[in-house]
Amino acid sequence: MLRVESVWQRFGALEVLQDVHFELRAGEFVCLIGPSGCGKTTLLRIAAGLLKPSAGRVLFAGQPITAPRPEIGILFQQPNLLPYLSTRANVELPLALRGVPRSERRRAAQDALAQLGLADFAEVYPSQLSGGMAQRAALGRALVQNPAVLLMDEPFGALDAMTREYMQLELLDLWARTGKTILMVTHSLTEAVFMADRVLVLTARPSRLSVTLEVPLARPRRLEMVHSAEFGALVAQLRGYIGAPSA
Ligand SMILES: Nc1ncnc2c1ncn2[C@@H]1O[C@H](COP(=O)(O)OP(=O)(O)OP(=O)(O)O)[C@@H](O)[C@H]1O
Ligand SMILES: [Mg+2]
Structure with a gap:
C-alpha cells in the first residue's frame, strides 16, 4: 500500500534520516x-x-x-483547526480546496462528524470544543477525503x-x-x-x-x-x- 524506499533526509549539515525503508x-x-x-x-x-526527501522515494500503490x-491523510499532534471556521467548515476544508461542490462537501463532512460523535457540534467554533473534541474534528478533516x-x-x-x-x-x-x-x-x-x-x-x-x-x-x-x-x-x-x- 505504502512503500518507503531508501529515504535519506538532511537539512543542511544535519543528517536526519539514513536509508529508511519499510512497507505498510x-x-x-x-x-x-x-x-x-x-x-x-x-x-x-x-x-x-x-x-521531498534528499534521496529515495515513497510509493503509494506503486506510484x-x-x-x-x-x-493519504495526515493528522498532526495539534488539531490546527482554523478558529474563524465552524467545525463543519474545518472538516470540509480539504474538499473545498479541491473544488468539490458544496452539497457533496457538506454530506461528506456530516458523515465524518457523525462517525466521530460530533454531529451536534458541526456549527460550533473550535474555541468551544474540548481538547479531545478538537482532535476528533481534526481526525474528521483527515478522514473526509476517505484516505x-x-x-x-x-x-x-x-x-x-x-x-x-x-x-x-x-x-x-x-x-x-x-x-x-x-x-x-x-x-x-x-x-x-x-x-x-x-x-x-x-x-x-x-x-x-x-x-x-x-x-x-x-x-x-x-x-x-x-x-x-x-x-x-x-x-x-x-x-x-x-x-x-x-x-
Ligand atoms: N524544515 C526543517 N529545516 C531544518 N531542520 C529541520 C526541519 N524539520 C526538521 N528539522 C530537524 O530535523 C530533526 C528531526 O525533526 P523531527 O521533527 O522530524 O523529529 P521528531 O522525531 O518528530 O521529534 P519529536 O519526537 O520531538 O517530535 C530535528 O533536529 C529538527 O530540528
Ligand atoms: Mg515530531
Whole structure:
C-alpha cells in the first residue's frame, strides 16, 4: 500500500534520516517510535508528500508520491483547526480546496462528524470544543477525503489519560470498521503495543530503522490487556530496543 524506499533526509549539515525503508501492507496498523528529534515527523511529512526527501522515494500503490494526495491523510499532534471556521467548515476544508461542490462537501463532512460523535457540534467554533473534541474534528478533516492511508503524528499526546484511552479505542474501532492502513507516531511504548500490529523503531539521529516488533496480541484489543504478562513482556522488549523508560 505504502512503500518507503531508501529515504535519506538532511537539512543542511544535519543528517536526519539514513536509508529508511519499510512497507505498510493494506489494512495494517503500524506504530513508529524513536527518540525526540530523530526524524519521525520528517518521515511522516515525506510520506504525505509535504516534503521531498534528499534521496529515495515513497510509493503509494506503486506510484511515487511527489505531492499531497487525497488517498493519504495526515493528522498532526495539534488539531490546527482554523478558529474563524465552524467545525463543519474545518472538516470540509480539504474538499473545498479541491473544488468539490458544496452539497457533496457538506454530506461528506456530516458523515465524518457523525462517525466521530460530533454531529451536534458541526456549527460550533473550535474555541468551544474540548481538547479531545478538537482532535476528533481534526481526525474528521483527515478522514473526509476517505484516505486509504492515515498518517498520525502523536495524535493523542496532548490529551489527558482518560480522553487518550477513549480516543485509542475509538480509533481502533474506526480502523476495524473501515480497513484503513494506519501509520502512527507515538512516544508511548504502551500505546504502541496496545494499538499496533507492528512497531517500527528508529534509532537516534542520524536515524535508521533498527528493529521491528511484531505484536501478536488478539484483536479487538481491550484495555484490560495492558495488565497481562504477555503485554508487559512486549513493552519490556520494546524498551530494551530503545533503551528508554516506559511511558
Ligand atoms: N524544515 C526543517 N529545516 C531544518 N531542520 C529541520 C526541519 N524539520 C526538521 N528539522 C530537524 O530535523 C530533526 C528531526 O525533526 P523531527 O521533527 O522530524 O523529529 P521528531 O522525531 O518528530 O521529534 P519529536 O519526537 O520531538 O517530535 C530535528 O533536529 C529538527 O530540528
Ligand atoms: Mg515530531
